[in-house]
Amino acid sequence: MSLIELAPQALWGRPVIIGGGVAGAVAALTLSPSPVVLLDPVPIGREAASRWAQGGLAAAVGSDDSPQLQVQDTIAAGAGLSDPVVAARIAQEGPATVEALERFGARFDRTASGAYSLGLEAAHSRRRILHVRDATGGAIVEALGARILVTPSVEVLTAAALRLIVTGGRISGVLIRHGKTTVLLPTGLVVLATGGVGGLWRSTTNPVGARGAGIVLAARVGAVLADLEFMQFHPTALAVGADPMPLISEAVRGEGAVLVDAQGNRFMADTPGGDLAARDVVARAVFAQWAKEGGSAALDVRHFALGAFAARFPNINRVLADHGLNPERTPIPVRPAAHYHMGGVKVDETGRTSVEGLWACGEVACTGLHGANRLASNSLLEAAVCGRLVAEDIAGSAAPTPKTNTEQAPIEPGKGLIIPAIRELMDRDVGVVRNEAGLQRAISRLSALRAEADGAVAEDAVATALLIALAAERRKESRGAHFRSDASAPVELPAHSTSHWSDLAAIADGLS
Numbered sequence: 001m002s003l004i005e006l007a008p009q010a011l012w013g014r015p016v017i018i019g020g021g022v023a024g025a026v027a028a029l030t031l032s033p034s035p036v037v038l039l040d041p042v043p044i045g046r047e048a049a050s051r052w053a054q055g056g057l058a059a060a061v062g063s064d065d066s067p068q069l070q071v072q073d074t075i076a077a078g079a080g081l082s083d084p085v086v087a088a089r090i091a092q093e094g095p096a097t098v099e100a101l102e103r104f105g106a107r108f109d110r111t112a113s114g115a116y117s118l119g120l121e122a123a124h125s126r127r128r129i130l131h132v133r134d135a136t137g138g139a140i141v142e143a144l145g146a147r148i149l150v151t152p153s154v155e156v157l158t159a160a161a162l163r164l165i166v167t168g169g170r171i172s173g174v175l176i177r178h179g180k181t182t183v184l185l186p187t188g189l190v191v192l193a194t195g196g197v198g199g200l201w202r203s204t205t206n207p208v209g210a211r212g213a214g215i216v217l218a219a220r221v222g223a224v225l226a227d228l229e230f231m232q233f234h235p236t237a238l239a240v241g242a243d244p245m246p247l248i249s250e251a252v253r254g255e256g257a258v259l260v261d262a263q264g265n266r267f268m269a270d271t272p273g274g275d276l277a278a279r280d281v282v283a284r285a286v287f288a289q290w291a292k293e294g295g296s297a298a299l300d301v302r303h304f305a306l307g308a309f310a311a312r313f314p315n316i317n318r319v320l321a322d323h324g325l326n327p328e329r330t331p332i333p334v335r336p337a338a339h340y341h342m343g344g345v346k347v348d349e350t351g352r353t354s355v356e357g358l359w360a361c362g363e364v365a366c367t368g369l370h371g372a373n374r375l376a377s378n379s380l381l382e383a384a385v386c387g388r389l390v391a392e393d394i395a396g397s398a399a400p401t402p403k404t405n406t407e408q409a410p411i412e413p414g415k416g417l418i419i420p421a422i423r424e425l426m427d428r429d430v431g432v433v434r435n436e437a438g439l440q441r442a443i444s445r446l447s448a449l450r451a452e453a454d455g456a457v458a459e460d461a462v463a464t465a466l467l468i469a470l471a472a473e474r475r476k477e478s479r480g481a482h483f484r485s486d487a488s489a490p491v492e493l494p495a496h497s498t499s500h501w502s503d504l505a506a507i508a509d510g511l512s
Helices: 022-031 067-077 084-092 094-103 136-149 213-220 250-254 279-291 308-312 314-322 378-395 419-429 436-450 456-474 502-511
Strands: 016-018 036-040 154-158 160-167 170-178 181-186 190-192 231-238 258-261 297-300 332-341 344-346 358-360
Touching: 016 022, 022 036, 022 136, 022 378, 067 084, 084 094, 084 378, 094 136, 094 378, 136 154, 136 378, 154 170, 160 213, 190 213, 190 378, 213 344, 213 358, 213 456, 231 250, 231 279, 258 279, 279 297, 279 332, 308 314, 358 378, 419 436, 419 456, 436 456, 436 502, 456 502
Parallel strands: 016 036, 016 190, 036 154, 190 358
Antiparallel strands: 160 170, 170 181, 231 332, 258 297, 297 332
16 A cells, blocks of 8 residues: 555656755756756745845956956865866856846846946955845846746646655655645656755854755765865844844945944954955954953944945845844944855766766755855855756756655654754854864764654754764864864865765764
């Protein structure tokens, strides 16, 4: 007797894209008119982290810019771990990708002369950030989503992926939760475009549901993971107690905002790069201010011309007003928050993982572009470029005959009762500043919490958090966004880390 339902046969064998953000949407549209299934647990793209990207998309479209300069900036920010070949390929695709997004309906801001209005962000040597006011990601996701809804080849299912099924060493299906039913969707071609892991931290700018769903889906079927320890903490999340924390875009500093301490003094002025130093540097500086007794940090824009802030950043200004803040009168309180994961499922230049039939793109994937520290606004470009590259690779792949074995036990999602505890300890022990004692404490506590998981939601969250904590404990140096207060000097020949599902068993053995 079958334990689960089968999806309608008309959907069998279609490539399945899991995630409706920029990467997943571009992949689906690129595959058109070939039929695909797009899975998203909420109406398409509504909870995608790319929707929340305020600053913009980095592309070398300015007259004083070039892809080579963008590559140089990317590699410098990546702290020795950015792959120069990957960086060159993605930067070179920048101008064409901007044109493609505009064909899909995105409309980037332009000057009165018709040229792109380009912003400046940390560690960029040129103004190259294309934006749609201060809601760039949302505008792109809206445009792509609208196009998908009128594209007959894309079947959108409001459903959550629970597990991948592997038969004979390759993908053969996806178990999904559709309503209250577990459904098997037979397919040999799956794309993970599920976003990041920021929701594992109590302080985050990500949707709280961004807890590494794609990482654990891939890991459970044996995929190799890479660089999980590298979590970028955005230095300027709005510190008003909200969850998730509203982001105060780096573009605000690009337009001249300065960071001040509790006494109103600038604390980045003497740092190389100043208020626009690399994100990891600024995040640690802001963190240090809050660590002082009676300390705090804030962004000061009171020197802007009257009305200029609201005109350039209308959405941020609206959020501030909702919290009773007027930036023309009072500095904006900010503190670091988990923002972007440089690690993820290890992929090759076409987005293929180590499991046959499985691709990944966007934040869930580790392409090697970002290294140890993402250059601001490279992520939307990477998502769009890699979504297209994955689709092109799938288009050239032979679709295997779908399997129909339904002898899979239904999976209960559970209530995720331990997730608040996971988020608190990740903030405390796997945060902006780490050390051996804290990481060991996190590994021990997370291992104990695994036994308390009440279903798939909690099981997957604690497993992903454990894998990240273990990778962080293994890297004894400080590098990029991974900072250890007890670290020795950085190694001269930095290496990428790899993680596997079997590491969790090793953790359990080590604690027994």
